[in-house]
Amino acid sequence: MKGRILKLLLVITASLMLAACSSHKTKSDSAQNGARVEDRGAAGANGAASQGLADDGSAGAGGALNDPNSPLAVRVIYFDYDSANIRADFNDTVAAHAAYLAANPNTVVTVEGHADERGSREYNLALGERRSLAVRKQLVLLGASAGQIKTVSYGEERPAVDGHDEGSYEKNRRAELVY
Amino acid sequence: MKTIRKFAPLRRLLLAALALMVAAPLALAQEAELKFTIKGGNKSALPIAVVPFASVGDTGNTDIAAVIRSDLERSGQFNPMQPGDMPSQPSSFTAVNFKDWRVLGQENLVLGKVMASGDGGYVVEFRFIDVFNGNQLLGFRIPTSADNMRLTAHHISDLIYETLLHRKGAFATRIAYVTVERASAKDSLYRLQVADADGYDPHTILESKQPLMSPSWSPDGAHLAYVSFEDRNSAIYLQDIRTGKREKLVYGPGINSAPSFSPDGQRLVVTLSRDGNPEIYTYSLASRQLTRLTYHASIDTEAIYSPDGRQIYFTSDRGGGPQIYRMSSDGGTPQRVTFNMGNYNSRARISPDGKKIAIVHGGKGGYRIGVLDLASNSFDVLSDSALDESPSFAPNGDMIIYATMAGRGTELAAISVDGRQGPRMAVQRGQVREPAWGPFRN
Numbered sequence: 082m083k084g085r086i087l088k089l090l091l092v093i094t095a096s097l098m099l100a101a102c103s104s105h106k107t108k109s110d111s112a113q114n115g116a117r118v119e120d121r122g123a124a125g126a127n128g129a130a131s132q133g134l135a136d137d138g139s140a141g142a143g144g145a146l147n148d149p150n151s152p153l154a155v156r157v158i159y160f161d162y163d164s165a166n167i168r169a170d171f172n173d174t175v176a177a178h179a180a181y182l183a184a185n186p187n188t189v190v191t192v193e194g195h196a197d198e199r200g201s202r203e204y205n206l207a208l209g210e211r212r213s214l215a216v217r218k219q220l221v222l223l224g225a226s227a228g229q230i231k232t233v234s235y236g237e238e239r240p241a242v243d244g245h246d247e248g249s250y251e252k253n254r255r256a257e258l259v260y
Numbered sequence: 261m262k263t264i265r266k267f268a269p270l271r272r273l274l275l276a277a278l279a280l281m282v283a284a285p286l287a288l289a290q291e292a293e294l295k296f297t298i299k300g301g302n303k304s305a306l307p308i309a310v311v312p313f314a315s316v317g318d319t320g321n322t323d324i325a326a327v328i329r330s331d332l333e334r335s336g337q338f339n340p341m342q343p344g345d346m347p348s349q350p351s352s353f354t355a356v357n358f359k360d361w362r363v364l365g366q367e368n369l370v371l372g373k374v375m376a377s378g379d380g381g382y383v384v385e386f387r388f389i390d391v392f393n394g395n396q397l398l399g400f401r402i403p404t405s406a407d408n409m410r411l412t413a414h415h416i417s418d419l420i421y422e423t424l425l426h427r428k429g430a431f432a433t434r435i436a437y438v439t440v441e442r443a444s445a446k447d448s449l450y451r452l453q454v455a456d457a458d459g460y461d462p463h464t465i466l467e468s469k470q471p472l473m474s475p476s477w478s479p480d481g482a483h484l485a486y487v488s489f490e491d492r493n494s495a496i497y498l499q500d501i502r503t504g505k506r507e508k509l510v511y512g513p514g515i516n517s518a519p520s521f522s523p524d525g526q527r528l529v530v531t532l533s534r535d536g537n538p539e540i541y542t543y544s545l546a547s548r549q550l551t552r553l554t555y556h557a558s559i560d561t562e563a564i565y566s567p568d569g570r571q572i573y574f575t576s577d578r579g580g581g582p583q584i585y586r587m588s589s590d591g592g593t594p595q596r597v598t599f600n601m602g603n604y605n606s607r608a609r610i611s612p613d614g615k616k617i618a619i620v621h622g623g624k625g626g627y628r629i630g631v632l633d634l635a636s637n638s639f640d641v642l643s644d645s646a647l648d649e650s651p652s653f654a655p656n657g658d659m660i661i662y663a664t665m666a667g668r669g670t671e672l673a674a675i676s677v678d679g680r681q682g683p684r685m686a687v688q689r690g691q692v693r694e695p696a697w698g699p700f701r702n
Contacts, residue, residue, distance in 0.1 A: 163581075200627055201607035201620045201649055202473055202694065203518040203531065204575055204582055206494065207538040207559040210515055233493045234515060238471035241445055245647065245665060 152177035165211035179223030194234040197250035206236030305339035308368040314351035317376030327413035331431040336680030430654040434698040436475040441690035485519035531561040553591040575606040582606040618651035663693040
């Protein structure tokens with residue numbers, strides 16, 4: 082719950098800043114205007130806000146999420162090329178997260194789906210969503226409640242690594258669990 | 261102030277003066293200027309000599325002839341003579357020694373002058389001369405200003421292009437694109453920019469630490485629709501380019517993406533997955549109503565209208581891999597368009613005459629830009645790199661701009677529809693991608 086409130090505050094702050102920003106722009110510079118998306122909550126990092134929330138949540142839930150030896154420490158699930166099937170080597174990971182969510186019904190996780198850079202961007206956005214939904218489906222099947230799992234696709238817009246080879250692509254075709 | 265152009269010191273002075281008078285200039289990041297280079301030559305390109313324009317009075321620093329030469333060369337259709345190779349540099353018709361130019365095989369000659377008009381403005385006079393017949397094909401005197409000097413040069417390029425090729429030129433147009441500076445996997449800066457079609461005068465219209473994608477021009481060139489992740493999910497925004505005023509149009513659970521305008525500017529066609537799966541919808545800008553057009557458990561996305569507004573082309577993997585489909589713009593049963601062209605064909609953009617689509621074609625060599633003639637079904641792969649994407653037609657249909665992988669990251673490249681290589685454009689820092697060629701400017 083704490084997490085939700087924080088998140089809500091962030092959204093409100095962000096939209097207030099946006100509103101302030103655009104009205105300022107309209108007044109001061111009518112010729113060619115830039116708009117800027119202020120992103121204070123993220124402090125310049127992808128998922129920084131969500132990770133901050135994770136720390137809060139896990140402290141309340143007993144720290145299993147922070148145990149580096151727990152299967153919960155694995156937060157990234159990799160996929161084969163053009164596939165949204167969860168590979169056998171990630172079954173245990175998904176099962177552990179499902180069990181954790183079932184045991185902590187107030188915990189919310191976001192599953193972020195990603196694709197490698199090959200092909201068109203919008204199609205990859207859809208592929209990323211397929212991956213995030215596949216993980217969600219499996220989590221629910223194994224006991225988590227659907228309301229605990231948010232999904233978002235970033236397509237190829239947020240690669241984990243920058244390379245343009247198969248080794249890099251393997252690391253970019255993924256779903257990330259963000260508590 | 262962010263409008264400083266490298267090639268306009270006069271303007272810079274004016275802006276500096278303005279900055280002294282206006283109390284609170286916006287502290288916007290310095291613009292990354294696009295740099296373009298031209299690789300290779302085109303043997304069949306038309307020779308043309310654009311003589312440096314004479315200057316009468318203080319006329320600023322814009323080299324109009326150089327802008328015209330660069331425009332014509334970038335089109336792939338012309339081979340402009342270098343000023344150093346010119347036998348003379350006349351600025352009036354009577355000063356032309358036709359024999360000198362004929363000997364060099366130069367049949368097309370452009371000359372002119374820039375004059376200060378006394379009221380702070382300029383008049384650009386130019387003549388386009390047929391050397392072989394010794395007569396003037398075009399002669400114009402165009403009033404302009406320091407700010408519009410390059411635009412005037414682009415208009416002259418348009419006139420020359422149309423006179424010789426009998427097709428409208430698209431030099432006086434703009435492009436939108438996304439740049440990314442990536443400090444680390446979790447720290448990136450995305451910018452949506454609009455620049456002249458030759459990469460000059462870039463303006464950042466939006467800056468975000470979350471991804472920006474899929475810019476799409478309104479038919480009148482006044483607005484851009486695009487996707488922003490600033491609220492930690494994709495949402496479709498509409499922004500007035502001149503005022504910067506923006507509006508969050510379509511958002512909700514799942515994907516809210518791939519906006520593209522109808523030809524009448526009244527609606528957007530978009531991809532939403534709020535019903536559990538990416539489907540094509542239209543969004544009416546007047547009524548704010550969404551209308552769902554596709555019903556299939558596959559991915560349906562990347563929709564665009566045909567120029568007559570009657571049909572919608574989109575990508576679907578309902579047949580296995582991604583292919584291009586077409587349906588009526590009010591829905592109905594989609595028909596597959598791409599056959600026997602491999603198992604990856606996506607993100608169609610349609611030519612302004614509605615006769616061709618440019619697509620991302622995945623094959624053995626990677627992902628390249630191909631053009632399919634819709635009537636004859638003939639298909640040509642135009643580009644030759646491994647990771648080409650995001651094709652966009654010039655408003656005259658003669659060129660396609662797209663994103664390609666280069667040594668340091670992604671660049672923009674242009675190629676003529678008949679396969680002549682055009683310029684490549686890169687930003688000084690970071691990546692540039694998703695070019696969208698704007699409409700003709702009125």
